[in-house]
Amino acid sequence: MPAARPAPLAVLAACLTLATNVAWAQASKLPITAEQRRVADQVASAGVPLSELAPNAPDSHTVVAGDTLWDISKLFLKSPWRWPELWGMNRDQIRNPHLIYPGQVLMLVKSDGRARLQVGQSVGGANGTVKLSPQMRISALENGAIPSIPMHLIQAFLTDAVVFDTDELARAPRVVAAQEGRVLVGSGDLAYARGDFGSNTDFRVFRKTRPLIDPTTKEVLGYEAPYVGTAELIRPGEERPSPDGKSMEVVPATLKIQQIKQEVGVGDRLAPAPQRDLEQYMPHAPEREIKGQIAAIYGEAMQAGQNQIVALNRGKRDGIERGHVFALWRNGESVMDKTERPEGQLIKLPDERHGVLFVFEVYERVSYALIISVKEPVKAGDRFTQP
Structure with missing residues (x-):
């Protein structure tokens, strides 16, 4: 039939x-x-x-x-x-x-x-x-x-990662002490912090930021904050007269540590937890030509492969949108051509396309992309173009 x-x-x-x-x-x-x-x-x-x-x-x-x-x-x-x-x-x-x-x-x-x-x-x-x-x-x-796209590859990242346009975390509330004099605390423990908490009660905890640098211009594109965990403000701090009445004593705010990716320590900074938009992401090509470079590999790695995250040196100001797809290029090697003369001549091989990037988070001057496919390891400085 x-x-x-x-x-x-x-x-x-x-x-x-x-x-x-x-x-x-x-x-x-x-x-x-x-x-x-x-x-x-x-x-x-x-x-x-x-x-x-x-x-x-x-x-x-x-x-x-x-x-x-x-x-x-x-x-x-x-x-x-x-x-x-x-x-x-x-x-x-x-x-x-x-x-x-x-x-x-x-x-x-x-x-x-x-x-x-x-x-x-x-x-x-x-x-x-x-x-x-x-x-x-x-x-x-x-x-x-x-x-x-496979949301499990980026969903945790959307909750955890953040880029600040300025190094505002340097002025953000900070953890100054831990429960029972400990250096590090985990989920369910108390920590103490000082700073301006505003009207917020839910916070994300970050370690010291690192600047994201444009590989070519050396411009600071933003400050990437390594995520530590979350905390809830359960008691505000205050200043009150000392028992002898001769001075003021500082009482820090009390935090309860919630979920953690790593233990919270003295010096970690606090930022209000934003509402995250976990919408669908639809792949599409940019409407105009956009090209740039990999600014950094997310995390501690020096190179990245398929299903890993990279930071791009382009953002909203450059027309980058969530869902944009870009081609990854490998720089052509410099080799010696000895076919015509004994001493040889230095030549550069053509650049080769070897992967695809998918943008899923965009900031003003930087964006994050998922490596959908790639043939060779990706490193900072590699370039991307229209797909």
């Missing part, structure tokens, strides 16, 4: 994944940029050229738990960051890429040198036949919609 042919687009429109009003309202808050829509509109009517498909693009793919839009794009397209084109293959059905769910079947339909995706449901059949059937699915966004 031959496999069933995909139904006409007009019929397949009934296969839309329908979310509740709440789910759609939530989805509408997720970032879909003008550039993403432009690309999707561009390919929606005609599809994608077959030359842009991955060499082993499958005829169909059933979305499973753990999939990401990046994973699915990688199955069908040569460049997974070009997800808007995958979405645009059938804009009528994939109205919102944030609302693709496990269990949906994506069918790759090829005709006249073009390719489109159609959405259906695997209903079984003889000899592995896959059919497309009208399907209504009502589901809240947070109940299974697949993410854009």
